[in-house]
């Protein structure tokens with residue numbers, strides 16, 4: 001029988017951490033690093049979207065749609081993923097109660113997880129790994145690429 005206390009992996013993304021709680025604690029750790037050093041914060045939006053989309057059960061319909069659209073924007077439009085790059089046009093469509101589809105999450109969410117980010121010893125390595133993570137998660141959500149691209153096209157200034 002499954003015992004949550006003995007969990008050695010995150011049931012959402014498969015990372016080798018102590019369950020979902022351990023995975024969000026690790027995300028908080030990465031976030032603290034990004035907010036304390038701009039060299040690491042340079043890829044904050046990528047790591048935020050990647051982690052969120054690997055844990056869609058914890059975020060809800062609106063958040064999942066937002067993170068998928070933004071991840072597509074970051075990767076396919078080469079947008080700047082640094083902390084604070086939050087253009088108004090990207091957020092406005094998600095204000096209030098927009099009519100959004102329920103994006104069924106993929107069961108497999110990529111081989112790369114938050115744990116792999118710990119391999120980075122320098123901001124350059126961290127940046128490279130953040131793009132690997134982002135691309136891996138974007139690919140995992142490929143069944144919703146058409147929707148995300150169409151949505152982004154409609155709101156891009």
Ligand SMILES: [Zn+2]
Nearest residue numbers: 010012013023
């Ligand atoms: Zn996880």
